[in-house]
Amino acid sequence: MKFFNSKSNYLKWIWNISYSVIGLLILLPNTSFAQTTSGASSTISSGDTAWVLVSAALVMLMTPALGLFYGGMVRQKNVLSTILQSFFLLAAISVQWVIIGYSLAFSPGNDFIGGLSWAFLRGAGVPNPSAPTIPGLAFVMFQCMFAAITPALISGSFAERIQFKGFVFFSLLWTTLVYDPICHWVWGGGIFEKMGALDFAGGTVVHMSSGFSALVLALLLGSRIGYGKNPMIPHDLTLVLTGASLLWFGWFGFNAGSALGANALAANAFMTTNTAAAVAALTWCCLEALHKDKASSLGAASGAVAGLVAITPACGYVDIVGAILIGIVASLVCYNAILLKLRFKYDDSLDAFGIHGIGGTWGALATGLFATQWVNSHGNNGLFYGNPHQFLVQLKTVAATALYATVMTLILFWIVDKTVGMRVSAKEEEIGLDLSQHGEEAYRY
Amino acid sequence: MKFFNSKSNYLKWIWNISYSVIGLLILLPNTSFAQTTSGASSTISSGDTAWVLVSAALVMLMTPALGLFYGGMVRQKNVLSTILQSFFLLAAISVQWVIIGYSLAFSPGNDFIGGLSWAFLRGAGVPNPSAPTIPGLAFVMFQCMFAAITPALISGSFAERIQFKGFVFFSLLWTTLVYDPICHWVWGGGIFEKMGALDFAGGTVVHMSSGFSALVLALLLGSRIGYGKNPMIPHDLTLVLTGASLLWFGWFGFNAGSALGANALAANAFMTTNTAAAVAALTWCCLEALHKDKASSLGAASGAVAGLVAITPACGYVDIVGAILIGIVASLVCYNAILLKLRFKYDDSLDAFGIHGIGGTWGALATGLFATQWVNSHGNNGLFYGNPHQFLVQLKTVAATALYATVMTLILFWIVDKTVGMRVSAKEEEIGLDLSQHGEEAYRY
Amino acid sequence: MKFFNSKSNYLKWIWNISYSVIGLLILLPNTSFAQTTSGASSTISSGDTAWVLVSAALVMLMTPALGLFYGGMVRQKNVLSTILQSFFLLAAISVQWVIIGYSLAFSPGNDFIGGLSWAFLRGAGVPNPSAPTIPGLAFVMFQCMFAAITPALISGSFAERIQFKGFVFFSLLWTTLVYDPICHWVWGGGIFEKMGALDFAGGTVVHMSSGFSALVLALLLGSRIGYGKNPMIPHDLTLVLTGASLLWFGWFGFNAGSALGANALAANAFMTTNTAAAVAALTWCCLEALHKDKASSLGAASGAVAGLVAITPACGYVDIVGAILIGIVASLVCYNAILLKLRFKYDDSLDAFGIHGIGGTWGALATGLFATQWVNSHGNNGLFYGNPHQFLVQLKTVAATALYATVMTLILFWIVDKTVGMRVSAKEEEIGLDLSQHGEEAYRY
Amino acid sequence: MKKIEAIIRPSALQRLLEAIKIVGYSGITVMEVQGHGKQRGITESYRGQKIESLLSKILIYVVVRDKDVSKIIKAICQAIRTGEIGDGKIFVSPVVTAVRVRTGEKGEKALL
């Protein structure tokens, strides 16, 4: 069987990784941390540092939480592979980030990408200019967790039918060539930042980029065998609810942590985040009650996540009214996006596009509508506060992000599919990815 | 079947909610956040802010954790409905709180209830007087999470037999008319505060109010079909233990966060909380070992929760000796309260009264026994430290809370039962609430 | 059956505990907390306090997380007993610590053990000298959580065949006579500290001590019935992954919290912790891919934990290069240690020795290799930074810890086995510990 | 010997077990199944995907001496009949022999 013969591929992969790691280790002087603990420590705020470190831990938790959320939604035979996709990316991207990702995203470069001068965290001993009151490494790690969860979000679209090897290669390439650049555009001094785009915690860079890539992958990979005929129904909704709850919990770090300090702005982001999630969960339940007479737990969880996605770019720029409206509309659009999928019969298994792509787009645009300098004087006003220009800027970033993510995913899919392979064989799919890709079963009596 | 015909009820409900939301939106000027980020920011402590924001996140996690704790204890066919009751309330009360609850509880009013002047968080941009070192919104959100978990606690008593619609209406009314006022009495400048009652983190307002209401509901709803004949046994104790662990974890935010700052008082509350939980868990295990020769995992979890409940009002006023004694007695009284239930044959499904009602009452009284100004100079001494008056005050608040919660629950039950309906039909109960109320099943091969 | 006749043992136990508690309560003056909230509060940093309190909560979560991690790995009939072993120790050691453990570990004493002068936390109202910027009780509670998880780590070796009573007695004795002294040696001013040993967050005191004791217990208790013939395979890997994820999350508190402040050192520990965990998870997956052509989810989780164990003593002394190398080697040695077990046919059920014993030893030694004063000027340089002496010191502490833990465990096992009994009967083992020791079953339809 | 299989509501399990015990059989095997008969499932819906659920049932199975068959059937019906759809079905089928592994006893001796 094919999956018993891939040793050589693994070997190559291990070799390549080892080679580059060792190579870089030799090149690097060991002075990368010169004087971490001294330096300009007088400007460091212990309160801000405590908050950002906690936030980084909270965001870290989101990646495995996403694994549980997704893992509960697949069929039993694929649950481990789905959870592992998130868990593994937490590990893989954590390494990618400290070696090269942080540098590509944040080190000085051009409008489109940073350089390699901060590879291996060289120079991260001093505070990053965008977070002057916290140690440089706190900022690095906070951002690291964002990089880890973003490709994991995509995994909702190709669940239950992707090769593990193909998944690993694709995700590493995608993070390096899609996430890191867009992160540079938005927060690393790149083109979006220069255009004055507002994205507080990652509407474009996290949710849109992953959501549109997810759509492309779902289309390129094709549907699961039996899709549309056999029911493909969550195998454990308690896992889904646990995952969604931990996501909600972790999202406070994601959004309020993006204030990069423990201050009124963080409190505002905390409030808008919670409010939008709550409103969206209620809205989704209402829609279900209207459509099929019953609110469901999967619906409540989906709604909450949709609201959290949509408020992400806006949370530090909008007030309570903005948060409520963003939450309501988030559920309206995502709920219908998911129904569309059933109509057009593409198989975005766990609705990564329906929730992150659509929700992220709405959030990015809504920031251009509801942003107000009353909330954040370093932000800008949106359309409803008399500044239509901001909405235009947001529109442009939305279009650019969607386009870039789509095109790059097409290219990367093609490359990985031709070299390592992306889709499992029909037999492996029937047996399930847990057994065929990992030689394990989740549950046993 | 009846549950297929309730569309009109849902429609009405959605209409009502939308109507009021939109109405209020129109009435409100959009200046609700005037200058959030500026203001008297000079007095804000980033350390205190970090701690309270984290605490708010920890308390948020408690509500779904409660869902898991309760969800593991019901039969498989009701697990989703039970988890959803908590999850949904997190959403619903989060919205209620920012719209109207916070104002009812904390805005200036009379001795019994606040006003509507802070509806939609108007004025929350400045620090609340009771927490001058943190942003106003941090205080709002911290308190929001308390409001969300309190009605969720009740759900332990009516699990496995309540209509989802009835549950939603009842809980919203209960929060508005029972929780918000009592919160005002205790922390919002109301009658209890004026009497000098001590309730550090919510013994009366959270645990007693929910516990006594739970008892009333259990009696009014009647027992589950087959109660006393068929075993009604936890379907997944790993879920119960997971939930209990997360509750313990979140309770540090609940109790130590109630110091509203990162200081020695918070550290004391952290210590007393952990100690009482630990002592109570051990005591419960010992009682089981005596009674039936085996300590059980459900017992350890129940004991820990009983201890956490009992220490809640006392944690910022007592020292280690107080914490140990409160923990021991908490398990003694709750353990026996649960056995009473079996004698008197009422069906408090998951012992919401036995643990929160009884444990909360003991905690509120114990605060009047063990409180000492050595620990908290802003507090008061209790009976054992020479101040019998404090015990009397605590007695009064206990009686008033129990009475108010009982009477109001009677009234609200009657109203909701006559209009929306509270109990499911026998057939729906047999099928299980997951299928009959939500059209879902939790587990699937 | 034997396990129905043990009432007298329980009674004795309860009596002993009650007796000592009450005795101590009478002896103690109630002034243990004199002026907690005032005192030298001017030096307290709210940011540092917030961080350490949060870290304490994170470390608390690790103990039940370990329960889930281990619980998923045993067979279904033993899952509750396994989770309960961790949960119960959280309670039992929390009480032991505030009564006597903290004093034994940290109060002034000789080189080998502290005294009893700080029993019942007397004097903990003022900051501990090693953490001058946080309230004394914050330090006490942070350390408490370390004491709780350490004996829980051992439980991986004797899972599925130990008597609950024997387990309880052994663990309490072990904590008092093994953990508390070693903690004193390392952090309480004892012999290791005087030798200049570096152990940032507990490589020797937490992981080696538990790991070597685990090995001894596995050998003394003997293998599970059928070991080597019947497969003894994880019954729920989603639980394992959930536990591992929460461990990773909590470990940020464990390691970065050990900086005892929110500062650049904490950020460094955060980064090295995450990096080592990530690298080790990847390495383990690669080893599996090489050996058996498939990376597994159990492997990824095991690797992450191995990396976290190994970086623990080093996290505040090494930089990114050290973290990467420590992570890679951690997986190499632990992976092979586990295979050794299969060769030598001893039954370390869940590889407590293979991961904590071996990983902890490697971490302690590696600290002597990679430590650098660039990272922590209060630390020291290691061998690779020109200071071979440090490596020798580390070697000595490693040897002493392994020896002391081994000998003491031999003695304690003998005592408890002769008095209370350690191993369950064959029939109880066949039925499973959940039913035979706790009268419960985990799952039910 | 006959094998009696009853497919019943989960909530009727306790009553059934007692009824069978009274007739004098201690050997009983129970399994969790799903099914539908006249009683149909309920429509479930997951993000727009609809399926009709099967209902959770318990299959209880006891092998008895030929002469006890009608006694057992009567006892079961009495114990669990509610008169509502979903009460369940009983199937009786032949068994050639039974063996008690512990002793190697064969036939009816192995049953009790």
Next chain:
Amino acid sequence: MKKIEAIIRPSALQRLLEAIKIVGYSGITVMEVQGHGKQRGITESYRGQKIESLLSKILIYVVVRDKDVSKIIKAICQAIRTGEIGDGKIFVSPVVTAVRVRTGEKGEKALL
């Protein structure tokens, strides 16, 4: 009366249910089992311990009138055959009688 047991791939369940419904039987019982036939499991490995896995299968079981047996078998084969190893097996065994608990009806009347 005959009892027809089919042990099939989980993914074929829906098609099977529909096939049986078309023949006219609404009473069906389904259970989750594990097994292997010609199709062997895959080697699993957990920290060095190896075992050969059994495969997850569905056992579907329906009691029918004698005259419907061959119709049902044909319907099942048509519905789920892929021609690959792992398609499943059908076993037919005798049933002496059937009882509808709700009404006490016996025999073939109790089936439909």
Next chain:
Amino acid sequence: MKKIEAIIRPSALQRLLEAIKIVGYSGITVMEVQGHGKQRGITESYRGQKIESLLSKILIYVVVRDKDVSKIIKAICQAIRTGEIGDGKIFVSPVVTAVRVRTGEKGEKALL
């Protein structure tokens, strides 16, 4: 053809599978059941509610040619007998026919 059902301890499953394989049958179906025979359960207690537990058992089921019945029974007994209560039971019942879905083969050919 006969259907052989053995209800055994979970811990005996591996040995049983090997024993059956040796006799020459690769087709085997396994399911998780609960039960009690002479061996009774243990009293469980949950917050004061007591019940007697059923014990977890494995039901293993294999359809064989008539002539192999006694061989299989002997193999099973040898493989898993400990002499303790709880060793398990074997039931043998008639099977009318068997069908291999993949090929449509009927009868004993379909078994192996």
